[in-house]
Amino acid sequence: MDYDVAIFGLGGMGSAVAAHVAQRGLRVAGFERFALAHDLGASAGRTRIIRKAYFEDAAYVPLLERAYTLWRELEESSQTALLDLFGVLMVGQPDSTTIRGMSNAALQYAIPVEYLDNGQLGARYPQFALEAGEVGIYEPNAGVVFPERAIAAHLNLARNHGAHLYDRARVRSYEATRDGIRIHFEGGEAVEAARVAVCAGPWTSDLLPQLALPLRVQRNVQYWFATQSGSAGPAELPAFFLERETLPAPLYAIPDLGDGLKVAFHGYGETTAPDQLDREVHAGEAELMRETLAALMPDARPTLRSTKACMYTMTPDANFAIGRDPHNRNVVIACGFSGHGFKFVPVIGEIVTRILLDEDPQFDIGFLRLERLSGT
Numbered sequence: 001m002d003y004d005v006a007i008f009g010l011g012g013m014g015s016a017v018a019a020h021v022a023q024r025g026l027r028v029a030g031f032e033r034f035a036l037a038h039d040l041g042a043s044a045g046r047t048r049i050i051r052k053a054y055f056e057d058a059a060y061v062p063l064l065e066r067a068y069t070l071w072r073e074l075e076e077s078s079q080t081a082l083l084d085l086f087g088v089l090m091v092g093q094p095d096s097t098t099i100r101g102m103s104n105a106a107l108q109y110a111i112p113v114e115y116l117d118n119g120q121l122g123a124r125y126p127q128f129a130l131e132a133g134e135v136g137i138y139e140p141n142a143g144v145v146f147p148e149r150a151i152a153a154h155l156n157l158a159r160n161h162g163a164h165l166y167d168r169a170r171v172r173s174y175e176a177t178r179d180g181i182r183i184h185f186e187g188g189e190a191v192e193a194a195r196v197a198v199c200a201g202p203w204t205s206d207l208l209p210q211l212a213l214p215l216r217v218q219r220n221v222q223y224w225f226a227t228q229s230g231s232a233g234p235a236e237l238p239a240f241f242l243e244r245e246t247l248p249a250p251l252y253a254i255p256d257l258g259d260g261l262k263v264a265f266h267g268y269g270e271t272t273a274p275d276q277l278d279r280e281v282h283a284g285e286a287e288l289m290r291e292t293l294a295a296l297m298p299d300a301r302p303t304l305r306s307t308k309a310c311m312y313t314m315t316p317d318a319n320f321a322i323g324r325d326p327h328n329r330n331v332v333i334a335c336g337f338s339g340h341g342f343k344f345v346p347v348i349g350e351i352v353t354r355i356l357l358d359e360d361p362q363f364d365i366g367f368l369r370l371e372r373l374s375g376t
């Protein structure tokens, strides 16, 4: 047996699994099909929002509590700033999914938030052209995590604990042997591991066609805009998320941290095969975003600076999917992070490690179980 644990994919989740398993003193190998810390997967784009009063489902809050702790521990051990908590503001009608869901999670878990009625919202953030009736909920202990730095920190931690990390090592397939799993690579020799974690992000279905998982990969574009000074820095504006019926999808933004105000629609884009992702951002879609932003923040006068196309891997209910391969209990799969997984990266690393080692995951993750997806 070459390794105790092998990890397929070293993006957001795989790098965290590698770090957590390696810290247990096991023989670990991580295999990444591209360069380490590449920008072709789901985790690239300089910032990812992190927040706790989780409108999507309050059941995520215990995982978020743990994720915050683990992010701070990783900052400490890597001596790297990974979080910037300048606050997050949700805006919508009082009965919108976002406002109702966030308020419910905040109440249920006593998460400090501030409720702003339409007048208070407009007074505090005069940048916004609000619609009648729109309200806000501000969460101060929220902000962003820096994904490229986070992945580098987890990979370094894994390496420092003896993990072997291989770039340009594309896993083709795997099969059960008497004691473990034989792993085959594109154009390489096979190796054997006792346990495997599959963290292949948008490429999960390519790697596991036999499971016919109902995952849909969606193209999502991130835009950075230069704005008039004094309107969009973290001193003037928190990160925000706006649910509005007239928008094609909810709009979110991250204040200008030096490279422009970052904006994107949440879950708006065509379905794609990951290797066929259209990485070019076209003039028409950039103009739609510029017009949307200019209408919301008229004084900002945005001009486009840069763009990046990325991928969401959607499950039918937009909840993550974690569990064992139904045909091989030594293989644990973590996929379908549905465009909201990055903030959870370290806690997913910890949970997948516990499942791999036959330990209790220590969280109620029933709502995330892989088996709920049809076809498994």
Ligand SMILES: Cc1cc2nc3c(=O)[nH]c(=O)nc-3n(C[C@H](O)[C@H](O)[C@H](O)COP(=O)(O)OP(=O)(O)OC[C@H]3O[C@@H](n4cnc5c(N)ncnc54)[C@H](O)[C@@H]3O)c2cc1C
Pocket (backbone or CB within 6 Å): 008, 009, 010, 011, 012, 013, 014, 031, 032, 033, 034, 040, 041, 042, 043, 044, 045, 047, 048, 049, 050, 169, 170, 171, 172, 199, 200, 201, 202, 203, 204, 207, 220, 221, 222, 264, 310, 311, 312, 334, 335, 337, 338, 339, 340, 341, 342, 343, 344
């Ligand atoms: C535009 C955008 C904005 C987002 N915003 C947020 C946000 O604000 N907050 C938040 O929490 N989340 C956000 N997310 C979601 C979050 O970024 C993802 O959920 C998370 O990055 C998924 O990580 P992953 O490890 O599953 O995928 P990835 O990071 O893509 O990792 C998968 C890795 O597996 C490798 N791989 C695939 N197949 C193989 C193979 N056969 N052999 C070896 N290696 C392989 C890939 O090369 C890749 O490195 C956003 C996502 C996008 C696209």
